[in-house]
Amino acid sequence: MREFIGGLPKAELHVHLEGTLEPELMVKLAARNDVALRSASPAAVRASYNFSSLQSFLDIYYEAARTLVTEQDFYDLTRAYLRRARLENIRHVEPFFDPQTHTARGVPFAAVVTGINRALEDAQREDAISSRLIMCFLRDRSADEAMSTLEQALAFRELIAGVGLDSGEVGNPPSKFVDVFARARREGLRVVAHAGEEGPPDYIRQALDLLGAERIDHGVRAIEDPALMERLAAAQIPLTVCPLSNVRLGVFPSIERHNIKRLLDAGLKVTVNSDDPAYFGGYVTDNYLAVQQELGLSRADIERLAANAFTASFLPDHRKRALLRELQDYLDAQ
Numbered sequence: 033m034r035e036f037i038g039g040l041p042k043a044e045l046h047v048h049l050e051g052t053l054e055p056e057l058m059v060k061l062a063a064r065n066d067v068a069l070r071s072a073s074p075a076a077v078r079a080s081y082n083f084s085s086l087q088s089f090l091d092i093y094y095e096a097a098r099t100l101v102t103e104q105d106f107y108d109l110t111r112a113y114l115r116r117a118r119l120e121n122i123r124h125v126e127p128f129f130d131p132q133t134h135t136a137r138g139v140p141f142a143a144v145v146t147g148i149n150r151a152l153e154d155a156q157r158e159d160a161i162s163s164r165l166i167m168c169f170l171r172d173r174s175a176d177e178a179m180s181t182l183e184q185a186l187a188f189r190e191l192i193a194g195v196g197l198d199s200g201e202v203g204n205p206p207s208k209f210v211d212v213f214a215r216a217r218r219e220g221l222r223v224v225a226h227a228g229e230e231g232p233p234d235y236i237r238q239a240l241d242l243l244g245a246e247r248i249d250h251g252v253r254a255i256e257d258p259a260l261m262e263r264l265a266a267a268q269i270p271l272t273v274c275p276l277s278n279v280r281l282g283v284f285p286s287i288e289r290h291n292i293k294r295l296l297d298a299g300l301k302v303t304v305n306s307d308d309p310a311y312f313g314g315y316v317t318d319n320y321l322a323v324q325q326e327l328g329l330s331r332a333d334i335e336r337l338a339a340n341a342f343t344a345s346f347l348p349d350h351r352k353r354a355l356l357r358e359l360q361d362y363l364d365a366q
Contacts, residue, residue, distance in 0.1 A: 043341035046272035051308025106147025164193035194222030270344035274307035
């Protein structure tokens with residue numbers, strides 16, 4: 033099964049580029065940019081990853097992001113993730129980035145998005161990995177700041193496919209950002225939103241009804257609301273679920289207690305993703321393996337999860353069909 037999942041053509045729709053910053057690169061960037069870290073070695077950095085909640089993770093995540101300063105830093109970060117993606121046979125990615133994390137420190141927006149985009153273009157050319165870049169707003173900051181960030185992003189409209197909402201969920205409902213997302217939709221940007229990770233099922237409903245979200249990132253707490261579950265299944269609204277992340281942040285006590293199998297069996301369009309893999313101990317293949325082994329997912333379940341990720345992407349239909357054919361060819365050869 034490990035070999036089968038490893039070779040499976042896959043898409044990843046929920047990965048934060050800042051969350052792919054491995055300790056080795058973090059220490060290298062800190063030295064390059066003269067940024068002091070509390071832990072001086074990669075091993076010590078990794079040993080500090082003790083998380084009890086989303087906020088405890090974010091405190092470390094934002095500190096590590098200070099090592100990202102120049103356009104080259106953002107290129108190196110993104111290219112490192114994409115090289116890893118190639119080894120896992122990821123054929124398409126829709127990564128998130130958080131410009132406010134960087135512009136608040138004086139890093140130019142252009143340096144962030146240009147560095148990321150150069151790496152995405154290189155991966156397309158060298159590794160045949162397609163991509164759609166999604167810019168996230170930090171929900172624990174003001175709607176005015178989010179609107180200002182959107183204004184900056186419009187100068188790079190051709191590089192950004194969509195917008196999302198992330199960071200501390202509790203106490204920061206989607207309703208806070210209605211005007212920002214309305215403007216983004218008018219500009220033709222696709223819309224996703226983190227909801228129903230630590231926040232209640234109502235946040236999922238708000239993301240759909242108030243923000244116009246086309247995909248829900250996480251969404252695992254939907255299971256607490258039968259009417260919402262029926263709606264998600266009927267409309268086939270994708271959920272980008274991140275199992276290892278959910279366990280590391282205490283959303284579930286263990287993979288054995290995760291509800292991804294129940295969501296899948298209820299007819300929801302569930303996908304498997306890594307979220308912040310440098311911090312949570314697993315990239316996409318690791319997440320597939322964890323749920324397969326601990327929840328007894330069948331080969332048919334795994335095939336469905338992989339197909340869901342392609343159909344839930346923001347790719348044009350002809351590219352989706354091509355990737356689904358590639359997936360089917362792989363399955364037929366097994």
